[in-house]
Amino acid sequence: MASTVHPSAVLGPGTTLGEGCVVGPNVRVGSGCRIGNLVVIHADTQVGQDVRIDDHATLGKLPTRAANSATTKDQELPPLALGDACTVGTGVVIYRGAAIESRVLMADLCTVRENVAIGRGTIVGRGVTVENCCKVGRYCKLESECYITAHSELEDRVFVAPGVVTSNDNFLGRTAERFKHFKGVTVRRGGRIGAGAVLLPGITVGEDGMVAAGAVVTRDVPPRTIVLGQPARVLRPVPVEQLLENQGWTDS
Amino acid sequence: MASTVHPSAVLGPGTTLGEGCVVGPNVRVGSGCRIGNLVVIHADTQVGQDVRIDDHATLGKLPTRAANSATTKDQELPPLALGDACTVGTGVVIYRGAAIESRVLMADLCTVRENVAIGRGTIVGRGVTVENCCKVGRYCKLESECYITAHSELEDRVFVAPGVVTSNDNFLGRTAERFKHFKGVTVRRGGRIGAGAVLLPGITVGEDGMVAAGAVVTRDVPPRTIVLGQPARVLRPVPVEQLLENQGWTDS
Amino acid sequence: MASTVHPSAVLGPGTTLGEGCVVGPNVRVGSGCRIGNLVVIHADTQVGQDVRIDDHATLGKLPTRAANSATTKDQELPPLALGDACTVGTGVVIYRGAAIESRVLMADLCTVRENVAIGRGTIVGRGVTVENCCKVGRYCKLESECYITAHSELEDRVFVAPGVVTSNDNFLGRTAERFKHFKGVTVRRGGRIGAGAVLLPGITVGEDGMVAAGAVVTRDVPPRTIVLGQPARVLRPVPVEQLLENQGWTDS
Numbered sequence: 030m031a032s033t034v035h036p037s038a039v040l041g042p043g044t045t046l047g048e049g050c051v052v053g054p055n056v057r058v059g060s061g062c063r064i065g066n067l068v069v070i071h072a073d074t075q076v077g078q079d080v081r082i083d084d085h086a087t088l089g090k091l092p093t094r095a096a097n098s099a100t101t102k103d104q105e106l107p108p109l110a111l112g113d114a115c116t117v118g119t120g121v122v123i124y125r126g127a128a129i130e131s132r133v134l135m136a137d138l139c140t141v142r143e144n145v146a147i148g149r150g151t152i153v154g155r156g157v158t159v160e161n162c163c164k165v166g167r168y169c170k171l172e173s174e175c176y177i178t179a180h181s182e183l184e185d186r187v188f189v190a191p192g193v194v195t196s197n198d199n200f201l202g203r204t205a206e207r208f209k210h211f212k213g214v215t216v217r218r219g220g221r222i223g224a225g226a227v228l229l230p231g232i233t234v235g236e237d238g239m240v241a242a243g244a245v246v247t248r249d250v251p252p253r254t255i256v257l258g259q260p261a262r263v264l265r266p267v268p269v270e271q272l273l274e275n276q277g278w279t280d281s
Numbered sequence: 282m283a284s285t286v287h288p289s290a291v292l293g294p295g296t297t298l299g300e301g302c303v304v305g306p307n308v309r310v311g312s313g314c315r316i317g318n319l320v321v322i323h324a325d326t327q328v329g330q331d332v333r334i335d336d337h338a339t340l341g342k343l344p345t346r347a348a349n350s351a352t353t354k355d356q357e358l359p360p361l362a363l364g365d366a367c368t369v370g371t372g373v374v375i376y377r378g379a380a381i382e383s384r385v386l387m388a389d390l391c392t393v394r395e396n397v398a399i400g401r402g403t404i405v406g407r408g409v410t411v412e413n414c415c416k417v418g419r420y421c422k423l424e425s426e427c428y429i430t431a432h433s434e435l436e437d438r439v440f441v442a443p444g445v446v447t448s449n450d451n452f453l454g455r456t457a458e459r460f461k462h463f464k465g466v467t468v469r470r471g472g473r474i475g476a477g478a479v480l481l482p483g484i485t486v487g488e489d490g491m492v493a494a495g496a497v498v499t500r501d502v503p504p505r506t507i508v509l510g511q512p513a514r515v516l517r518p519v520p521v522e523q524l525l526e527n528q529g530w531t532d533s
Numbered sequence: 534m535a536s537t538v539h540p541s542a543v544l545g546p547g548t549t550l551g552e553g554c555v556v557g558p559n560v561r562v563g564s565g566c567r568i569g570n571l572v573v574i575h576a577d578t579q580v581g582q583d584v585r586i587d588d589h590a591t592l593g594k595l596p597t598r599a600a601n602s603a604t605t606k607d608q609e610l611p612p613l614a615l616g617d618a619c620t621v622g623t624g625v626v627i628y629r630g631a632a633i634e635s636r637v638l639m640a641d642l643c644t645v646r647e648n649v650a651i652g653r654g655t656i657v658g659r660g661v662t663v664e665n666c667c668k669v670g671r672y673c674k675l676e677s678e679c680y681i682t683a684h685s686e687l688e689d690r691v692f693v694a695p696g697v698v699t700s701n702d703n704f705l706g707r708t709a710e711r712f713k714h715f716k717g718v719t720v721r722r723g724g725r726i727g728a729g730a731v732l733l734p735g736i737t738v739g740e741d742g743m744v745a746a747g748a749v750v751t752r753d754v755p756p757r758t759i760v761l762g763q764p765a766r767v768l769r770p771v772p773v774e775q776l777l778e779n780q781g782w783t784d785s
Contacts, residue, residue: 030537033282033300048537048555051300051318066555069336084573093368119626122371188706192698194444196476202440203523224700225731227477227495243731243749245495271707285534285552303552303570321588374623446696448728454692455775479729479747497747
């Protein structure tokens with residue numbers, strides 16, 4: 030079963046393409062990439078070199094727009110740009126208008142929406158959603174099934190455990206007023222969120238701050254501090270040996 | 282790569298079909314639809330006009346049946362019916378026996394099971410599951426990654442925030458007795474559930490009632506009332522300006 | 534649209550293959566199987582007889598490896614082995630190095646990673662992730678959207694409700710020390726976990742123990758005991774009529 034590659038698309042030397050792929054106009058794929066089967070790469074997408082793209086992935090998708098969506102507007106989006114040595118898992122969906130630096134792993138069935146930037150070396154786990162208009166730093170770990178709401182910012186070296194839920198609308202869809210207040214979460218450099226925690230709209234987790242598993246976070250988390258419970262309260266400082274500055278990491 | 286369209290299938294005028302699709306017998310698709318690549322539309326499915334269907338979607342799937350599933354029985358299911366101007370995201374799975382009204386958005390990787398009805402203008406978010414035998418009203422928002430258990434009813438204008446979990450078996454799989462008590466959740470008109478909340482089997486959220494983020498709801502929620510905590514307790518009335526009747530919405 | 538079947542692959546008598554599938558070298562599929570459309574079966578995969586595989590599924594995938602993943606190492610993996618009368622849902626991803634016994638249902642969009650064993654008759658629900666290096670017993674129910682962290686063990690007849698989150702790193706990605714302590718969860722025979730519960734790393738749920746919905750479990754759960762709350766505390770014994778030994782089940 031042959032793939033369908035638009036005549037204007039360019040695949041670099043040494044790049045292999047599986048069966049039944051669809052590659053649109055003006056796509057550029059660098060050298061040494063391995064593309065799986067039944068992969069769809071939409072128009073204008075720019076892929077670096079040595080990238081692995083697994084079966085059934087979709088790259089460069091144009092946003093769907095709900096008639097009554099509160100946050101998606103018509104817009105001109107730049108093509109999806111995917112850096113060198115990235116890995117794209119099976120069934121992943123990445124939108125046009127995302128900018129992914131090098132060595133990012135996007136695991137199976139995750140979604141990265143439009144107007145999202147992701148820094149070098151970050152892991153986007155299995156089934157994770159990074160909604161539109163988010164900025165994710167370098168060397169973050171967004172573990173399986175966590176949910177990053179629209180208009181969030183995660184700085185470098187942020188750790189988000191499995192099943193974390195974030196939100197951005199304190200008005201739960203009511204009042205015209207709410208459109209002025211949509212606000213995602215902010216996690217400063219080295220902030221960490223434990224498994225299954227819930228972060229309310231607009232929350233900031235300070236530098237190296239930590240949220241315990243299962244906490245429901247209704248107030249900002251101070252830097253280098255652990256919070257715990259429902260609602261989350263300050264427990265104690267983050268242990269010194271767990272601080273980012275004491276890991277010996279020099280690459281970020 | 283050509284698509285495979287059964288000779289008995291009919292695609293309306295102006296409808297476009299991507300590469301590598303599979304369209305089964307007796308499928309009817311209206312005019313002006315845009316169907317992506319590698320889409321599978323199973324036998325007898327009825328699609329309205331001006332519908333967008335994205336890559337890798339599967340429509341009209343016949344249920345899988347586990348030997349020891351507690352709720353799925355053999356049955357004759359009517360064909361999947363999808364109204365005008367709906368949007369079906371990438372990798373979505375919709376079953377035979379679902380009835381979807383017009384202008385419904387089903388975002389990427391969501392699943393709508395058999396014997397489900399969804400009303401006009403509702404948004405089914407990314408990764409959402411609507412299990413079998415549910416009724417979802419008009420202009421609801423089921424936000425990303427929420428989970429609607431089997432045998433639930435959501436009336437019009439219900440809002441379910443990201444990561445909400447519902448359940449329908451208080452016996453957690455034990456006793457023959459439990460089969461008499463399977464009960465999903467009921468959310469009355471305008472009810473709202475906050476991010477990451479957990480609703481126990483059989484819970485009813487009253488009209489315009491509201492569950493705060495992270496709450497664990499073990500008792501019914503009175504109308505126009507906010508509940509909060511684990512277990513959830515009454516906090517205060519819903520602010521007047523957030524009541525459904527004060528939104529100026531006339532379309533439902 | 535023809536499928537692409539490697540000349541060294543063998544499909545048993547009565548097995549049907551949909552459109553646009555890709556079947557790799559040395560694949561063996563038993564008799565009487567029904568394979569859907571756009572299914573990818575990677576090299577060496579061994580499928581029993583009377584297996585149903587739905588559209589867009591991927592079998593026998595080789596692991597992706599993040600440069601900075603903490604738990605994935607290079608390794609030689611045996612081929613994926615899938616027992617008789619299994620069901621594989623739409624968009625499912627199963628890795629090389631998984632061993633699945635007979636009559637296992639893997640529902641739509643679930644993922645089973647490498648070095649996982651799953652026992653006869655178990656249900657892996659919609660969207661569930663079973664991470665690498667897990668052992669799941671017979672006749673378990675892992676309900677929709679639950680998350681089983683790496684290095685976990687679930688014995689026979691375990692029940693995990695929708696949206697349960699487990700974790701395996703108490704150090705949230707910090708200290709070299711943590712690599713010695715990675716530990717998933719252990720759920721003994723007949724243990725049950727309620728909807729949306731969160732289990733911390735290394736937790737053991739004793740035989741026939743039960744975690745209430747929404748609980749955050751920070752200590753081991755004694756056998757035949759219900760725990761509840763955040764943090765979870767002992768509530769009372771499991772009712773006698775719900776004990777595994779009183780169900781009249783003889784098949785496990």
